[in-house]
Amino acid sequence: MSSKWLQLFIAVLAGVLTFAASDAAAQSASPDPRADVQRLAPMWRANAPLCFGAPSAQDCHDGDMTLFNGLLCAAGDMLGCDSVKGAQDTTGRWHRSVRYRQHPELRPHNSFSWDMAIGVQLYAVKRNDRAALERWLAWIETNRPCLSKMSVSGRDYCLVRGLPRWCTDDTEMGCTAKPQGLALLYRTARYLGAAIPRPAETKPPSGLPGEVVRLAIEQARDANAAFSLERLFASTKDIQPWLILVDAAVNREGFPRHLTASEIMLFRMTGGTTADIDYAAEILARREPHNAFFAYLVQGATVEVAQKVLALAPKSEAELPTPAQRADWTWQRAAADHAWKRTKLWDFVFMAQLLKP
Numbered sequence: 001m002s003s004k005w006l007q008l009f010i011a012v013l014a015g016v017l018t019f020a021a022s023d024a025a026a027q028s029a030s031p032d033p034r035a036d037v038q039r040l041a042p043m044w045r046a047n048a049p050l051c052f053g054a055p056s057a058q059d060c061h062d063g064d065m066t067l068f069n070g071l072l073c074a075a076g077d078m079l080g081c082d083s084v085k086g087a088q089d090t091t092g093r094w095h096r097s098v099r100y101r102q103h104p105e106l107r108p109h110n111s112f113s114w115d116m117a118i119g120v121q122l123y124a125v126k127r128n129d130r131a132a133l134e135r136w137l138a139w140i141e142t143n144r145p146c147l148s149k150m151s152v153s154g155r156d157y158c159l160v161r162g163l164p165r166w167c168t169d170d171t172e173m174g175c176t177a178k179p180q181g182l183a184l185l186y187r188t189a190r191y192l193g194a195a196i197p198r199p200a201e202t203k204p205p206s207g208l209p210g211e212v213v214r215l216a217i218e219q220a221r222d223a224n225a226a227f228s229l230e231r232l233f234a235s236t237k238d239i240q241p242w243l244i245l246v247d248a249a250v251n252r253e254g255f256p257r258h259l260t261a262s263e264i265m266l267f268r269m270t271g272g273t274t275a276d277i278d279y280a281a282e283i284l285a286r287r288e289p290h291n292a293f294f295a296y297l298v299q300g301a302t303v304e305v306a307q308k309v310l311a312l313a314p315k316s317e318a319e320l321p322t323p324a325q326r327a328d329w330t331w332q333r334a335a336a337d338h339a340w341k342r343t344k345l346w347d348f349v350f351m352a353q354l355l356k357p
Contacts (some may be wrong), residue, residue: 033306034355040315041352047317048345049326054083054098057344058326062097063107067262068329068346069097070119073126074265075353084123085132092135093143094120112167113174114181115255118262121188125269130192137189140164140177141197141229148223150216152209157202159220163227177232180247183240184263186233191270199228240267241276248280257284257294258332264297292351293331301355309351312340320345 051060055069066087072080086098095101096116104111124133144161145168151157164182167175177185189196201224204213217224225231244267247260264281267273281297288294292308299305312330314320325342331350333339 033303033310034301034357036315037306037309037313037352037355038357040310040313041349043317043320044313044345044348044352047320047326048349049323051097052099052102054086055080055344055346056097056099057328058323060099061327062099064115064329065097066094066112066116067119068350070122071262071265072346072350072353073119074122074269075350076126076356077349077353081123081127084119085127085129088120088132088136092137092139094136109169109171110167110174111169114166114178115259117166117181117185118259118266121185121266122262122269124192125188125266128192130194133189133192133194137194137229138197140166141200143168144200144227148220150213152205152213155205157204157213157216159202159216160224161200161227164229164232179236180240180243180263182229182232183236183238183243184266186237187240187267187270189233196230196233199225199230241274241280245276245280245283248283253288253334254337255332257288258329260284261294261297261331288335290335291331293354296351296354301357305351306355309348309355313348314343314345 049056049058051062051065054062054065055072056062056065066084069080069083069087073084074080083098087095087101089095089101089104093112094116095104095111096107100107100111120136121133123129141164144164146156146158146160147162148160149156149158164177165175166177170176188194199221201217201221202213204210204217240263244260244263247263248257251257251260260280261284264277264284267277278298281294284294285291285298290308290312292305292312295302295305295308321342326344328339328342328344328347330340330343330347
């Protein structure tokens with residue numbers, strides 16, 4: 001090779017090596033997207049709506065906030081924890097938000113649901129609040145609907161109660177407990193070591209009428225216990241992994257899948273995971289690849305999860321939705337809904353908490 005060609009070859013090789021070195025340096029200097037999420041989190045939090053001091057959507061649209069605050073709590077956000085705690089009243093009953101606890105008359109029907117019950121359990125487990133859970137279990141058992149009653153001296157006495165329910169003002173069939181919910185609630189109660197209440201029974205009156213009622217209660221005792229928390233917990237024990245897997249496979253896009261994801265998070269917080277639970281998380285993540293929460297359940301706090309957050313999150317004040325638009329939780333919606341355009345911002349605070357180093 002002539003010296004001329006040799007010099008040209010060396011120059012080209014040097015240029016290639018220089019380019020490769022500079023490219024590698026540029027890549028190593030690129031910020032970790034997880035750091036970008038943490039940098040943006042204070043902006044999201046500062047602009048996220050509050051109602052009665054608790055996280056909310058704009059204009060106190062807080063009908064589902066006990067679920068979302070439970071998720072925030074599970075991710076380590078103390079305001080979320082305090083807000084779930086503040087939604088329980090002195091009877092043990094839980095409400096959809098702090099505001100509805102203080103003003104239950106604003107929500108006279110469907111004042112609770114299984115969605116909210118997941119948030120309660122996320123809070124109870126995260127904060128190890130066994131006492132609050134026990135008060136709630138007692139309220140649920142006491143407020144089972146009456147199926148059979150007797151009247152004595154003009155007063156009704158319940159003899160047989162029906163299935164547990166999350167509220168007593170149900171008009172949408174959303175409050176009656178289902179096997180999946182009971183199984184998960186029992187797992188939560190066992191994890192916290194909570195006492196399971198005995199089957200609720202009516203207190204008979206005094207005197208001779210009381211003896212009549214007492215005898216009727218004794219005769220109906222087995223029937224009354226059939227739908228008690230105690231009996232149903234025993235019958236649904238350990239069925240939830242398979243039911244969660246089925247839900248992940250069949251639930252439609254949007255909030256039904258988000259509920260399954262929330263159940264997966266709760267299941268893992270109450271004592272680890274199983275193959276079925278891991279498969280369920282994988283199904284959700286594959287079916288909705290845009291969803292950073294679903295991806296987190298599979299990968300943990302990875303760079304890829306952070307990238308999914310940043311792909312949807314507002315990255316400057318100019319990109320924030322207007323105050324009137326801050327109404328939704330991105331991870332409970334289908335990609336086609338473009339919910340991130342009307343984010344309440346607490347959904348991104350939630351992911352920032354999960355991605356904290």
